[in-house]
Amino acid sequence: MHGQLPYFAARTQIIVLGFVCFGCPGMFNALNGTGGGGQVDRTAGNNANTALYVCFIFSGLFGGAIVNKCGIRFTMFTGGIMFALYSGSYIYYNHSGQPWFTIWAGAMLGLGAGVFWTAQGMVMMSYPLEHEKGKFITIFWIIFNLGGVIGGIVLLATNYNHEGPLSDAAYAAFLAIEVCGAFCALVLAPPSKVKRSDGSSIEIKRVENILDDALAILRLFADPWMLILVPMMFSSNFYYSYQFGPYNGSLFTTRTKGFNNIWYWGAQMATSFGLTKLLDYQLLSRKRRALIGVAITFCAVNAVWGGTLKMQSKYTHGASASGPTDYPGGPIDFMQTARAAGPCILYACMGIQDALWNNMAYWLLGTITNDATRLARYAGFYKAIQSLGAAVSWQLDAKDAKFQTQLIVNWVLLDLSAALMFYLSFRIKDTASEFAECKPESIERIEAEKAHTFNA
Known part of the structure; x- marks a missing residue:
């Protein structure tokens, strides 16, 4: 540890970060995983998620500049409180039946979460040494998903x-845990005081003009590697609306959704x-x-979505105000062991595919550079x-797109993205500093013209 206090060690900070996300997006994921925020009618939840992710687009583009300017503690605390606001809004919806507050809370969450996740991504990709990136991602991912x-x-x-x-008690429990998670963000150390395991410091260039830095993020649309990875990014949360709504939200009893x-x-x-x-x-x-990791991910994608297509062929809709699901035998309860085993195991396999996809996404981004400012x-x-991608997918479900159509769109998008991930993997070198050497001449020329983007 080269003499630094354990609190300032990069690994300690990743653990603290994991608990912040355990309490905030971890609880949000559990709530969202029930489909429609736990409501039988998913319309309000779907529209809230659309508002969330539309606002997320803009806060994400400005997120790197805001994090660099305001620091990780304030931005993650503020974003964390928005998760609690969103969960609490459903208590109002339970009693009033009015969706406006939940939709507004979704929009506020989108504004906060874009900056929150930008700070998280910067920390997770820049704190570890190159040979530790997989391990640090895993430490974070395990604590986060424990939420x-x-x-x-x-x-x-x-x-x-x-x-x-869902009952008021469930929503209140989520709200309380999310508030605790937000306060955990205040425990994070400033990046300038953090030391990597070899004793090196985290260097982040100070941002003087948030607008200029946001424009630098927009100029990433001219970065060939970012464009290659756009489908991977677009699809990385796209499948949640299908998995949480048409699958988990439509096929199972309320308690089984939690199970x-x-x-x-x-x-x-x-x-x-x-x-x-x-x-x-x-x-x-x-x-x-990289190639082996992407290959495993590709196989998991096709196995899971192949199994899902077989399940999807048995029903067309879930329970709603107009009647029950048309799945044979009605909603599945986990106590019906023989009937529930296959569908429940398939849903767990969807979690395996999600972990593979998002872990590989972060790891591949981390191979491009070690510079914390660029990574932000x-x-x-x-x-x-x-x-x-998420805003589009939640609206597909909100507009009652056929379940099978949603499934096919997801499957095709993931396979296309995996092909581009393979392409990037073939270009990877053993250190991020060598990465540019593997790029085609035309790409090097484009990047030379855009050098200020990378060095701003």
Whole structure:
């Protein structure tokens, strides 16, 4: 540790970051995983998510500049409070039936979450040394997704004998945990005081003009590597609306939705732990690790969505005010062991695919550079494009697009993105400083013209 206090060690800060996300987006994920924010009619939840991700696009683009200007503690605390506001809004919806407050809270969450996730991405990608990036991502991912597991337990416990919309007690429990998570952000150390495991410091150039830095993020649309990864970013949250709504939200009883979330997010923890063994395996070149990781992800995508297509062929809609689901036998309850085993296991496998996809996305971005300022911009760009995809996907469900149509769009998009991830993997060198050497001459020329983007 080279003499630094354990509190200022990069690994300690990643652990603290994990608990911030455990309490805030971890609980949000558990709530969102029930479909429609836990409501039988998913319209309000879908529209709130659309408002969330539309606002997320803009806050993500400005996120890198705001984080560099205001620091990670203030930005993550403010963003964390917005998660609590969103969960609490459903208590009002339960009693009034009016969606406006939930939609407004979704928009406020989008503004806060774009900056929140930009700060998270900058920390997670820039604090570890190159050979530690997989391990640090896993430490974070396990703690973060433990939030989803605990959230699933909360949902199961508070709705065990309750059918229909989630109870006020469930929403209140989520609100309380999210407030605690937001306050954990104030424990984070300033990046300038953090030391990596070799004793080196985190260097972040001070931003004097937020607008100029935001324009630098927009200029990433001229960065060939960012453009290659746009489909990967666009698709990285796109499938949530289908998995949480037409699948988990439509097929299962209220308590089983919570039960499923325990295994969905638990599977992510185990998958992330296994993947890091590959991504940090130093006896293989980084290119080979990238190719193997993307290949595993590609196989998981096609296995999971192939199984989902088989399930989807059995029904066309979930329960609603107009009647029950047309799935044979009605909603599935986890106590119906023989009937529930296959569908519940498939949902857990969706969690495996999600962990593979997002872990590989962060790791691939981290191979391009080690510069914290650039990584903050990359993180903001990533979350903006990711949010654009999510806004589109939540509206597909809000507009009652056929479930099978949503499934096919997801599957095609993921396979296209995986092909481009393979292309990037073939260009990877063993250190980020060598990355530019593997680029085609035309790309080098474009980047030379845009050098101020990278060095601002």
